[in-house]
Amino acid sequence: MDELDPVIHAQARLRIMAALSTLEADGSISFPRLQELLDMTAGNLSTHLRKLEDASYVDITKAHKGRTPITYLGLSKKGRRAFEDYMDNLRTVLGEQP
Amino acid sequence: MSNSEQRPSDAAAHAERTPNVDDDAPLDPAAMYALMQNQQRSIETQMGAFVPYITLAWGLTWLVGFGALWLIDGLQPAFSLPLAVAVPVFIATILISGGFSAWLGIRSGRGMRGNTASAFTGTVYGITWSIGAFALGFLGSGLQSQGMTAELANFYYPSAYVLFAGIMYIIAAAIWHAIPSLIGGCWLVAIAVAAPFFGYPGHYLFLALAGGLAFIALSIYGAVEQRRMRAVTNGGHRG
Numbered sequence: 001m002d003e004l005d006p007v008i009h010a011q012a013r014l015r016i017m018a019a020l021s022t023l024e025a026d027g028s029i030s031f032p033r034l035q036e037l038l039d040m041t042a043g044n045l046s047t048h049l050r051k052l053e054d055a056s057y058v059d060i061t062k063a064h065k066g067r068t069p070i071t072y073l074g075l076s077k078k079g080r081r082a083f084e085d086y087m088d089n090l091r092t093v094l095g096e097q098p
Numbered sequence: 099m100s101n102s103e104q105r106p107s108d109a110a111a112h113a114e115r116t117p118n119v120d121d122d123a124p125l126d127p128a129a130m131y132a133l134m135q136n137q138q139r140s141i142e143t144q145m146g147a148f149v150p151y152i153t154l155a156w157g158l159t160w161l162v163g164f165g166a167l168w169l170i171d172g173l174q175p176a177f178s179l180p181l182a183v184a185v186p187v188f189i190a191t192i193l194i195s196g197g198f199s200a201w202l203g204i205r206s207g208r209g210m211r212g213n214t215a216s217a218f219t220g221t222v223y224g225i226t227w228s229i230g231a232f233a234l235g236f237l238g239s240g241l242q243s244q245g246m247t248a249e250l251a252n253f254y255y256p257s258a259y260v261l262f263a264g265i266m267y268i269i270a271a272a273i274w275h276a277i278p279s280l281i282g283g284c285w286l287v288a289i290a291v292a293a294p295f296f297g298y299p300g301h302y303l304f305l306a307l308a309g310g311l312a313f314i315a316l317s318i319y320g321a322v323e324q325r326r327m328r329a330v331t332n333g334g335h336r337g
Contacts, residue, residue: 004124004127009124010123010124011122011124011130011133012122014124014130014134014137015133015134015137018133018134018137018138018141019137019138019141021138022138022141022142022145024212024213024216025213026213027210027211028210029209029210029211030208030209030210032209033208033210034209037141037144037145038137048122072211074211090127090130090131090134091131093127094127094128094131
């Protein structure tokens with residue numbers, strides 16, 4: 001059995017990955033909306049997103065709405081695969097078939 | 099990563115208000131699995147929070163709109179709602195619900211960016227509503243120009259539009275995997291086909307009650323279901 005991915009295996013980052021996994025492939029969500037949906041503080045969300053970004057699990061793109069800059073976040077292909085692998089490993093640990 | 103829309107002072111103030119949760123630590127595997135499932139359900143519930151409001155708006159629209167059309171002749175001779183009042187009421191309720199639905203839909207999708215394929219799907223679906231509405235109107239005019247009587251037009255227009263709305267609901271269910279939309283769509287198709295058998299003006303009353311009350315019931319069911327989901331997912335961690 002593979003080890004549970006330590007990048008994802010933390011409560012806040014699992015919640016972020018789970019939330020982003022509900023977006024369609026190549027879909028993304030703005031930072032404030034994700035923060036609202038997760039009910040996390042901006043600082044906490046930024047901290048954990050940085051760790052996911054360092055692992056290349058999250059794609060971050062900058063856009064502008066008028067003059068206001070907006071940060072969009074979505075799972076990268078690597079991140080989506082890592083989340084699926086994590087779920088398979090978690091189910092294996094729990095004795096379910098992946 | 100920095101959030102360009104959040105001022106650092108706001109973020110710091112928010113962080114101070116939030117209990118210091120050690121959310122960098124993992125829970126046991128079963129709890130982590132439950133956390134993941136709760137989080138996904140929570141997102142889906144929040145994203146769909148607007149649906150019961152739209153369903154309720156359309157339920158009221160049907161009840162009031164078709165109810166107004168029924169009142170033209172339905173309670174004769176005791177009471178008659180003038181045609182000049184009933185038709186504008188019917189059109190106004192549809193326009194209000196349409197606008198309200200569009201506003202809620204846009205609000206619910208704020209901050210979200212889909213991929214190109216989904217944007218195309220959404221645009222084509224939206225335009226299809228307009229194409230269908232105009233096409234059915236022109237078709238009705240064509241049929242009337244070829245001798246369809248005003249009495250028959252009273253059956254054609256409501257049934258054609260309700261049938262079309264039902265099919266669009268079913269298509270929406272197929273695209274966005276929405277079971278309530280599938281149920282509502284099938285129901286609309288059924289009542290559109292059944293309505294003419296009630297005769298004039300009973301078919302308006304039938305559409306008002308069978309359409310309006312069904313959508314209001316669907317809205318209440320949706321709201322109760324969302325409240326239940328929120329109760330389940332509120333066990334999730336915050337921080």
